[in-house]
Amino acid sequence: MYEPKVIGFLCTWCSYTGADSAGTSRLKTPWNLRAVRVPCSGRVAPELILRAFDQGADGVLVLGCHIGECHYDSGNHRAAKRIPLLLSILEFAGMQPERLRLDWVSASEGDRYARIVSEFVDALRPLGPNTWRINGAAPRADAAIGMPLPAASGLSGGAPCP
Amino acid sequence: MSISEAMQSAARDVLASGQVQRVIGYETGPHGRVRPAIIDRPEEAERLVWSADCTHNLTVYLHRALTGENGRASREAVAPPARVAIVVKPCDSRAINVLLAEHQFSREQVFAIGMACEGMRQGAPASAPEATLQARCLRCRERVPVVHDVLLGEPPSALPEALPDEALAHVRDLPPAERAAFWLSQFDRCIRCYACRQACPMCNCPTCLFEQEDALWVGMRIAPSEKRTFHLGRALHLAGRCVGCNECERVCPMGIPIGLLNRHLAETVESLYGHRAGMQPVLSPVTGMLSAEESAP
């Protein structure tokens, strides 16, 4: 079975401490997740997630405090507003939506942390490696897709030659 | 009096009375192609035209005109005009609202000559007498600019049914793998000329994030990964801000359907947060708080 490579953005107050709590409780957590500690889930710019995928992450998990419990009052609100949009555009661009997840784990919820990470990794395994990362040139297949595409309108005045 | 004449007269009046120091409108260039016109004197007003080929979103010039930043640090220390008149279609006028919300200029600095719009024609002018409306105009139901100081032309009383976005639905319905392949093949054509970005009124960062010297977010390589990051990142930055003028797609020499990305996110923002960019001068809700009824994922 493929072992996915997962980046976890963990907020320092809740989910990072929650991960700690999972550890001290000796809960089994998949090794696939590499944690990046951030002060708040609101700090996680969508561009960072995009970059993680570009660099070959198979999944990105963003964990913050529960809504209403943000150490910074409402930083997690902003994450909750932004990240669904990133997910939406990634899915639209062809990525499986299972590869990005935003969820909440409080400092005391070691069990929840372990459960979410396990769930996430379990969902990624059957998907196999992320094909998102491109090494070098893309296949220059003009995918045979029967849809009306705009003409290269700027040049449409070009000469009908020989 | 034709609408073009009415527009010329409005432009002449505001220039002659000193209400504005500059008018941004449309004129006809070589080969009969309509293009942006920037005039400073009342007697130039006769150059202005209005037709179904005035597709450019002129608001892209507003910030530059008002700050005098024709380029970022002009050597010619010419005082920028205090107030600028601009010819706007309904879609363009929404861009004014977005820019107002983002503090790019104040409402008093803009005199909007609103045009009742019945849609722009597809393709090159004059060459196609029976030219059809652009697809975006067939989807659009706005006929009167949301921001205007004068309104020219009669908005049609009966509106045709807005057409559904078939292209968007088509791409959404593709299986993920095909969708990924489709987009890669589209992005692959990109030559990073940035015409899309430069034509966009919302893209007004001093230096684009995706073109920073430090190559922190994306390298300078003109390769598929970098191009995709640029296009997806730009779409994200336009979420809740894009007014759908489709200039990015129009100017693209490589025919990349950039508008699909923006439309997809605009629909997502509207369904998630009930926000349509530019209908009011308010910031994109993407930075804000969840409202009471929105629940966390």
Add this chain to the structure above:
Amino acid sequence: MKTLSRENLNLWLDGLAAQHALIAPHLEAPGVFYRPVQRAQEIAWEAGRPVLSAKEFLFPPSERLLKVEKRGPDVRLEASPSAAPQVIFGLRPCDARGIRVLDTAFVDTPPIDSRYASRRENTLLVGLACRSMGASCFCTAVGLAPDDPRDMDVMFSDRGATLAVQALTPRGEALIANLPLVEELGEVEPASRREVGGLPTAEAWKESYSDARWAKHGERCLSCRLCAYVCPTCRCYDVRDEALPSPPGEAHFERLRAWDSCMREGYRLTAGGHNPRAASGSRLRNRLLCKFVYYPHQYGPAACTGCGRCLDACPVNLDLLEIGGALQEAAQ
């Protein structure tokens, strides 16, 4: 006049594609592009001018010049491999002239650009004469013709069922040496020409430097790089070192070169923040004077091939001929 039947041409092209990279006009959804093709069938014969010139096959949008791997005190440099042979078929005279302009700057005049030179040595230019000029074409104004064979290795001219063939260089002759050519009587019918006016004289270009019109035209310019990137002769590039993913304990990076354009706002930005070409009018002026004044001053003939791509591509319809015409009038 030597001719080749269309069937034989196709057979020959199929054979070429099997041996070398064969690049030819190819129809993609949004337009015609010079693209690597596998078979003659993929070639778009009757389509218009390709959206981009063929310069990307000699001067790619981006390329690695060098890779550096650092392991502790050890530093290893790795040069990029030399280019593979390629044949560009269906090249238009204006695009061939574009390649000549690049040759002059990159190869004929020291310092020699080794990456370009390597590709150029391995490239054969097989032209196809235009029968007429497009609406925006002005090759005749810069001393070219729609069927100008001068910059080709081999030139084909379409005559319906057969094509006239003419080898112009030894490499070209070698290329067509084994072709079943048929000698036919008569001459190749010249392409229809249209004289295009409006381009100022070299003197008028020079004198235009302080013309106030540049600023006025610049107001409309969006500062994108479309004109430069579609141009067969624009050859500005940027070089940077970028980090690569590296295994623990190592540092890998590469030296990259990528297209750049003097139309970009920050093109002339200096350390400390000063930008001598901050105004878009001055950038527009630079690009045109580069074609008509600076390049000739340094290398010879003007660096414009009259392909007309910039006229069509400009999102706001900045028109070289219109600008030039006005400058010429002012000069007189």
Add this chain to the structure above:
Amino acid sequence: MVSVGRQKNIKLLSYSEIESVSGYVGNFEVRVRRKPRYIDESKCTGCGNCASVCPIEVTNVFDLGLSTRRAVYRHSPQAVPGAYTIEKRGIAPCRNACPTDQRAQGYIALVRQGRFADAYWAIRREHPFPSVCGRVCNHRCEDACTRGSYDQPVNIMALKRFVADWAFDHRDQLPAQRAKSLTGTPFAAHPTASGKKIAIIGAGPAGLTTALDLVRLGHQTTVFDSLPVAGGMMRVGIPPHRMPVELLEWEIQQILDEGVQLRLNTWVDDIPALLDQGYHAVLIATGAHQAKKIPIRNSNHPDNWLSLNLLRRVAQGEAIDLRERSVIVMGGGNVALDTARTVVRLGARQVSMVCLEPRGEMPGFAWEVEVAEQEGIHVLPARTFKEVVVKGNRIAGLRCAEVVFRGFKRGRPDISEIPGTEHVVPGDLVIWAIGQGPDFSFLPGDGSINTCYPVGIQTNSEMMTTTPGVFCAGDVRRGQTFFVVDAIGEGHHAARCIDRYLRGEQGVREPHRPPVVELRREEIEHKVELGEAARRPRAVIRNIGVEARRLNFREVDLTLTEAEAVAEAERCLRCGICSECLECVSACERGAINHDMQPEILDLKVGTLVLATGFRDFDPRVAPELGHGRLANVLSAMEFERLINTGGPTLGKVLLANGQPPKRVAIVHCVGSRDDRYHEYCSRACCMYSLKIAQLAHEYLQAEVFEIYRDMRSFGKGYEEFYNRTRASGVHFFHGRVREVTAVDGHLRVQWEESFHNEPDQVDVDLVILATGMEPQGDTARMAKLFGLSRSRDGFFLERHPKLAPVETSSQGIFLAGACQSPKDIPDTVAQAAAAAAGALALIDQHTISLDPSIAEVEVARCLGCGQCAAACPYGAIELARGKAAVNAYLCKGCGTCAGACPNKAMSLIHFDDRQLIAELDGALAWIDAAEEVGHV
């Protein structure tokens, strides 16, 4: 608390709310709204006289609803400061509707208590003529009465008349009654004489009211009237069958008793002379006593009488005999009705009333039109008058025509005659009652006192005419007849204006009015449910029969009996809580009470803030299985504490609902705590206070006590010993989780789920005490927003770090103390409070603050000034200055949400900037497949 209250460096702002907090550590700006106590804290000694006279009883929240208190109250016996507070929601709609500002709610509350004399004095504070307005008012108070939205308004007018009549009937005993009451006579204390003299022309309601008010303010007033009797229209315009003369005369006498001088039979026509004679101000209040006629044919025939003249003659006792006359009264207003009904009483053979307006639009009261018809009057509405028909020398009738009436346009009727409807209404005496106006003949001829037709005498907003020092009020000012209350209201206003004029002050500041109370439907229903207002229907006014009214002027309507009056008063909803009877004002010997007190806004500049907002008791009714509020003898621990307290509502006696002392008591632990249905956390204090209750019940009540506990958490110093002592004293301890409390055979059965199986799993007791846990205050969310704090999942305020910064918050300079942070007992609370104080003092003492280095910063060259960072900042720490974002380092808490939002990454967070995070990201991904190299074109 007392020592805190006396500490000079501590300023207690009780009964206050925080409106807003801004600024940052060292520079907080706090806006405090001090709610009006209506009692001056510095004067109140806490004697309680006010509470003893207050007629309003409300539920005592401090005693958890186990007792009642008055609307003026002290929170608790130990309250610091010990000052009383008046609970006032605002002014009642009845008071608001009344032009005289009559505090109807006040006298109704006093009537409800049977304190009729007090009620009378309460009325007379604003209203010198209760007997009149108890009879002839159009009672706007009743129209506004909140009760009217529930069933029918309180019969306020009947109550007023009852009080006035009662006072008249007991007029000899009134001084004695008053002496018996605690508060003494309300108007006994005359202010110091001002030495100013005021002349008032006209002894009607406006003039007399002004005179009385000015006397009460220390001025000397003389009232002139041309008539031989005082009272104006009240005396000579209202016929005796509606307003017995002796009551009015008694009320006028009381006014005179307070020092108003009256000069009757005096026609004043030289106002400038009055000013010359030493009067400092003059008030014109001559009313509107001239009945109008219209010039139709034969309207000059001597048998055309004027209504007001007839009423005046009757009121002065002249015997008029109309037994052989057939009378036509012209007009449809109240004067016409009074005239017609008077004519009936004078014996007229036949009485017709003809008026322009159709029935239903007649200006007179509809009920009186009905009564008039009962008394035999023919009402002929919607008719215009064409001529008085004279045959021979006698009037034969009135020629009328029917009309379509469309109201009045610019003071003129808009009518059209219906053709062919002309007819003659027979009659030999015509009485004009179509309106009346003022007589201006006494005004100076030079126009120095301007009149404005068709209105009255021109005044400015301060009631002053065009001649300085000459004021005007009442009907003469408005040019037409209004109600008595309007005249009294104008009189009050004129008195305030004149008083200020005499003091040389500009502009009349009307007294501050608190907001008008609007009760919601459910609040009304709740009040009726609780019995605060009686459920019965509105009192009905009885009258003497029609037959008893012939040829005499006996009053038609009867007054309420005492029992009826009390019953009607019980219907009042007491909208404002405080009824504003002002009994407390009289009772307070310190003069501490001020019912016009306004909320006060204090802007404080402070360097640090400590939040100690405490907790809320878990409401045991949320857990219905435990029976609280449903079963008798189930108490919460706090209720038991109040009951067993010797200062509590039962003075320390704990009795069951049947009056017996409890013999067997069960104490249920963990109510609302440690229960995933309610609160997951342990409330920490309940185990120990349960042990205390157990000991009290065991030793003080001699009851057998059963403690049903989940886990005994006796973690503090001496706690385990206390537990052991309690156990040794014979209290039974059962381990288990209580499932249900039910009533079985007159007992309460407590059943629990056994854990250890050491004892039975149910016990029958007669008293159950629920050890309720703590929960966050109801407004914690609002407070958190106000102070920029976060909350933990249990809803309490969130400390900065659970171990390392337990009293600090994420907002620097704001500290937490006590149960607002988490449930805790007293020792822990005191310890945390001391720590919070130390933290606050340490900051103050340092004079400098150190900021967290990890804050946001802007790379100005990249910033486009779009403001998305400012919108994203939870702390408002980012401002846009000159088109660029700027971070306030004091407010920034370092969350980095701005950096997440910035499209151009101009905003970055120090120590978590993009370069660092990306390096971390790249490092984290490099281990994945470092060997896999990114290729290139």
